[in-house]
Amino acid sequence: MVEAFAVASGKGGTGKTTSTLALGMALAADYDVTVIDADTGMANLLFHAGLDDVEITLHDLLLTDCDLPASAAVYDRFGMSVVPCGTSLADFEAADPTVLRDVVADLAADTDVLLLDSPAALGSKSAVLPIVLADRIVIILQPTVPSLSDGLKVQEYARAYGTVTGGVIFNRVRQDEDVATIAEQATRYFDGRTLATVPESDAVRMARRVGKPLLAHAPETTAASAFRSAAATLDIHDGDAIGVADRFRNAVVPERL
Numbered sequence: 001m002v003e004a005f006a007v008a009s010g011k012g013g014t015g016k017t018t019s020t021l022a023l024g025m026a027l028a029a030d031y032d033v034t035v036i037d038a039d040t041g042m043a044n045l046l047f048h049a050g051l052d053d054v055e056i057t058l059h060d061l062l063l064t065d066c067d068l069p070a071s072a073a074v075y076d077r078f079g080m081s082v083v084p085c086g087t088s089l090a091d092f093e094a095a096d097p098t099v100l101r102d103v104v105a106d107l108a109a110d111t112d113v114l115l116l117d118s119p120a121a122l123g124s125k126s127a128v129l130p131i132v133l134a135d136r137i138v139i140i141l142q143p144t145v146p147s148l149s150d151g152l153k154v155q156e157y158a159r160a161y162g163t164v165t166g167g168v169i170f171n172r173v174r175q176d177e178d179v180a181t182i183a184e185q186a187t188r189y190f191d192g193r194t195l196a197t198v199p200e201s202d203a204v205r206m207a208r209r210v211g212k213p214l215l216a217h218a219p220e221t222t223a224a225s226a227f228r229s230a231a232a233t234l235d236i237h238d239g240d241a242i243g244v245a246d247r248f249r250n251a252v253v254p255e256r257l
């Protein structure tokens, strides 16, 4: 059984990486979960998952002359299979983003749920690929009108490639923010439901600093339980692993980018 999600947003800093690992850990209670840092230009999942000293990353797999199997960049951490990406600009430039299709296809054949931590902007091949490849997107928003507007663009783009919206997570919500009004607007404009409202929280910041996902560092916090209920609301669909892997391998990468 495989379903692939792209965790996406219009801008950086909204909490995509935090959310990817939190949803991944929550889903790992019931599923075999693989988390991939598909934000290959601004990779930072390695810092959130204590993997900043590993030798082989997704960047190595994306070199056209790479003969390593995809499993060489998979690390068992926090109950998940985690595929970090390196941070070198030279490696990013040397990487062929279209190879990501094959890597994801290989990994899809071997897991239940794939989570792709996705780039913020939609301006390049490597940025749109996760959204094109995924079955559903989870959109991470701040509870503001500009953030909603950015998220809608992501949804529109995804829809053009047949990727549906699995839901919206409002993150970094401060007490003085009127999240109810914004969430009500969101239900009108977004196809999926509001999966969770996650507060701005010191525990989330600290988790990053110590290199652990929130659900490992501070599982008892309001933020952690919000992510757990978001994961439960996602309602994972059945799929046939080989079919999904083939679909990835044959995905058409938009040429106009």
Ligand SMILES: Nc1ncnc2c1ncn2[C@@H]1O[C@H](COP(=O)(O)OP(=O)(O)O)[C@@H](O)[C@H]1O
Pocket: 009, 011, 012, 013, 014, 015, 016, 017, 018, 019, 044, 171, 172, 173, 198, 199, 200, 201, 202, 204, 205, 206, 208, 223
């Ligand atoms: N709910 C939250 N409360 C406080 N800090 C948060 C929260 N969500 C994310 N952050 C912090 O904001 C920064 C950006 O989050 P990150 O998940 O890396 O965003 P993105 O991947 O979208 O760029 C990180 O330092 C992270 O610890």
Ligand SMILES: [Mg+2]
Pocket: 016, 017, 018, 039, 042, 043, 044, 045, 117
């Ligand atoms: Mg990130």
